[in-house]
Amino acid sequence: MSDVRILVVDDEVQILRALKTNLEAREYAVSTASDGEEALRLIADVNPDLLILDLGLPKKSGLDVLRSLRTWSDIPVIIVSARNGDPDKIAALDEGADDYLTKPFSIGELMARVRAALRRRVQTEQSAIVVTPDFEVDFSKGVATRRGEVVHLTPLEWKIVGVLVHSEGRLVTQRSLLSEVWGPHYDNESGYLRVHMTHIRRKLEPEPARPRYFRTEPGIGYRFIADGGPR
Amino acid sequence: MSDVRILVVDDEVQILRALKTNLEAREYAVSTASDGEEALRLIADVNPDLLILDLGLPKKSGLDVLRSLRTWSDIPVIIVSARNGDPDKIAALDEGADDYLTKPFSIGELMARVRAALRRRVQTEQSAIVVTPDFEVDFSKGVATRRGEVVHLTPLEWKIVGVLVHSEGRLVTQRSLLSEVWGPHYDNESGYLRVHMTHIRRKLEPEPARPRYFRTEPGIGYRFIADGGPR
DNA sequence: AACATCTTTAACGCGTCCTTAACGCCTCGC
DNA sequence: GCGAGGCGTTAAGGACGCGTTAAAGATGTT
Numbered sequence: 001m002s003d004v005r006i007l008v009v010d011d012e013v014q015i016l017r018a019l020k021t022n023l024e025a026r027e028y029a030v031s032t033a034s035d036g037e038e039a040l041r042l043i044a045d046v047n048p049d050l051l052i053l054d055l056g057l058p059k060k061s062g063l064d065v066l067r068s069l070r071t072w073s074d075i076p077v078i079i080v081s082a083r084n085g086d087p088d089k090i091a092a093l094d095e096g097a098d099d100y101l102t103k104p105f106s107i108g109e110l111m112a113r114v115r116a117a118l119r120r121r122v123q124t125e126q127s128a129i130v131v132t133p134d135f136e137v138d139f140s141k142g143v144a145t146r147r148g149e150v151v152h153l154t155p156l157e158w159k160i161v162g163v164l165v166h167s168e169g170r171l172v173t174q175r176s177l178l179s180e181v182w183g184p185h186y187d188n189e190s191g192y193l194r195v196h197m198t199h200i201r202r203k204l205e206p207e208p209a210r211p212r213y214f215r216t217e218p219g220i221g222y223r224f225i226a227d228g229g230p231r
Numbered sequence: 232m233s234d235v236r237i238l239v240v241d242d243e244v245q246i247l248r249a250l251k252t253n254l255e256a257r258e259y260a261v262s263t264a265s266d267g268e269e270a271l272r273l274i275a276d277v278n279p280d281l282l283i284l285d286l287g288l289p290k291k292s293g294l295d296v297l298r299s300l301r302t303w304s305d306i307p308v309i310i311v312s313a314r315n316g317d318p319d320k321i322a323a324l325d326e327g328a329d330d331y332l333t334k335p336f337s338i339g340e341l342m343a344r345v346r347a348a349l350r351r352r353v354q355t356e357q358s359a360i361v362v363t364p365d366f367e368v369d370f371s372k373g374v375a376t377r378r379g380e381v382v383h384l385t386p387l388e389w390k391i392v393g394v395l396v397h398s399e400g401r402l403v404t405q406r407s408l409l410s411e412v413w414g415p416h417y418d419n420e421s422g423y424l425r426v427h428m429t430h431i432r433r434k435l436e437p438e439p440a441r442p443r444y445f446r447t448e449p450g451i452g453y454r455f456i457a458d459g460g461p462r
Numbered sequence: 463a464a465c466a467t468c469t470t471t472a473a474c475g476c477g478t479c480c481t482t483a484a485c486g487c488c489t490c491g492c
Numbered sequence: 493g494c495g496a497g498g499c500g501t502t503a504a505g506g507a508c509g510c511g512t513t514a515a516a517g518a519t520g521t522t
Contacts, residue, residue: 050385064416095341098351099330103469108317120329120351121306171452173371191468194510201511209511217373218478218509219386230381385479423481429501440500449489449498 002117005029007048009039009065010059010080019052020105023114036060042142044128050117052110055081055092067155070096071162072128072139076117080105094183125164128162130165130214132226134206137161141178144204151203158198161204164214164224173221197222235349236260238279240270240296241311242288250283253338254345267291274300283341284452286312286323294326301327307348311336361396362445363457365437368392382434387412391427392435395445397457404452428453442457 006028016032023030031046033039035058043051049180051069066077076098081088084102092100099113117190122223128140135146139162141204144151158183166173174190197216201208212228241247247263254261262277264270266289274282282300286293307329312319313349315333323331330344359370366377375382384392390411390412395403406423410416413423413438428447432439442460 052313085336089340090343093340093347096350098347106317109320109324112321116324116329119327120307156469169372169374190509191472194512195470197510198512216510220373223373374511387480421485425499426501427479430497447499 003029004050005031005046005048005189006050006052006114007031007033007039007042007046007060008052009033009036010052010055011035012054015054018107019110022111026111028114034058036062036065039065040068043073043075046200049075049121050114050179051075051077052114053097055083055088063092066092066095066097067146068158069141071158072166074166076121077115078110078117082223083166084094130168130226133228134213135204137165137204146204154199155197157200157203160193161200164222165226168224168226171221171223175221177221193222232310234260236262236277237281237283237345238262238264238270238273238277238281239283240264240267241283241290242284243267243285243419246257246285249338251342254341256341259345265289267293267296270296271299274304274306280306280352281345282306282308284308284310284328286310286314286319297323297326297328302309308349308353309344311341311343337367361457364459365444366435368396368435370396377435377437384434385429385430388431391424392431395453398458399455399457401455402448402452406452408452424453429451 008016008019008030009032010019010085011034013034016034020030020032024153026070031042031048033042037059037066039051039053039057040060042048052063055063057065062079062081066079069075069077077096078099078101079092079097079225080101080103081092082103089100097118100114101110101176128138130139133153135142135144139158142158144161160177163177174193178186178190197214199210201211201214205211205213212226215223215225215229217223235351237254238340239247239250239254239261240263241250244265247265249262251263262273262279264273268290270284270288271291273279284293284296288296293310293312297310300306308327309332310323310328311332311334312323313334321330329348330346332341347401361368361370366375366382368375370389375384375392390407394408394411395444408424414454428445429439432442432445436442436444444456446454446456448454
């Protein structure tokens with residue numbers, strides 16, 4: 001048995017079983033989920049190397065799963081859906097999916113795409129939890145705390161914090177921040193960002209007027225410093 | 232203007248032209264080739280960030296191109312082919328292709344898959360660091376340090392340092408420096424430059440009054456020397 | 463349909479960065 | 493040895509971007 005873990009999410013039992021059988025025949029370790037919330041729970045739990053995700057799910061749609069997953073994880077995701085319209089494909093790919101197959105698909109092709117996705121897997125091992133002297137952010141649970149107290153973050157704030165924290169110490173241009181958060185077409189209009197940065201700082205920074213963790217690089221973008229750095 | 236280079240390989244001229252137009256509209260730098268040998272030559276020549284490759288090519292098939300390419304390069308490859316049989320897809324994906332689209336395909340979907348492939352590239356790219364005995368500049372992280380201490384560079388200073396460092400050891404005329412930093416219309420007016428060079432030297436040079444790394448060539452321009460060179 | 467939450471938009475004060483000008487020094491030519 | 497032009501340096505002005513606030517618009521929920 002290989003040590004590659006794959007999570008398959010689909011609400012149709014027979015498809016779930018067929019995929020599981022085929023993947024296990026190739027010696028992958030397979031977990032399964034049949035709705036969106038269970039999927040997110042299992043992702044945090046088993047920490048799979050790859051996700052095969054149906055779009056039409058109960059509880060939480062596949063797109064929702066993908067969206068919240070992408071705030072803290074870069075594992076490859078292959079979408080498997082009955083919808084074959086352009087808008088669906090483009091939306092899923094732009095939300096961070098790595099591949100998109102339309103049902104019905106050939107098992108052989110899916111397996112080849114699984115191999116392709118796993119081949120370029122990079123060992124980033126980014127932790128889902130970020131701890132600073134002043135606050136903590138747990139992306140897998142979706143909980144942020146400041147000095148023990150839970151602070152509420154909106155979806156957009158989660159995404160912005162996710163992008164910045166994910167590339168810790170690195171200067172993130174507002175251009176790439178915008179396109180990673182709002183999608184590839186909103187690569188200017190930085191007016192939004194300033195407002196949300198204010199909110200994030202008010203919620204997390206010990207002294208929002210003089211940010212230590214979420215720093216501004218004027219004219220370029222923002223940078224997250226995990227230990228607060230010198231000041 | 233983006234600095235992402237894409238090479239498109241197809242033997243049908245109208246497809247080549249359509250793809251080129253669409254990609255350039257999205258501000259990618261596009262090169263084209265129409266047979267396998269030309270493709271390999273251009274890959275080595277322009278060093279593209281992504282390859283869009285047709286399978287049915289003269290001289291050398293797309294699969295051959297892919298095979299020999301994969302012996303030295305890991306750039307993402309999107310296959311675009313009229314064949315939609317499983318064996319073709321599986322073979323191409325297992326030879327190292329990242330994605331496979333069947334003709335005819337929608338331009339929108341291709342563009343989304345291009346974005347998806349390029350998105351992954353960012354994680355793989357190694358950081359572009361310039362190291363001298365006295366200071367370091369990391370362009371990918373956006374960090375400059377002098378003797379371990381972080382020094383702050385303004386956007387303009389980043390650009391100027393970038394241009395000079397990029398052509399290390401070579402003389403850069405103030406004319407080309409100006410047009411690369413400020414745009415093609417500001418190719419005289421060297422008053423700006425002198426001020427900013429002062430700032431850069433004060434921040435990076437160990438002895439700003441006697442620059443070792445950012446040297447002046449009177450009447451012509453500037454030159455960056457990575458090891459400080461002879462005094 | 464009313465409410466609550468989140469996102470977007472607009473406006474304003476403030477700080478940073480870019481520009482501009484002035485001046486002294488150096489180098490080179492006469 | 494003298495003058496001119498280019499360069500380095502400094503300081504001050506203004507333009508622009510950023511933080512902040514408040515309110516309108518969008519979205520989802522009861």
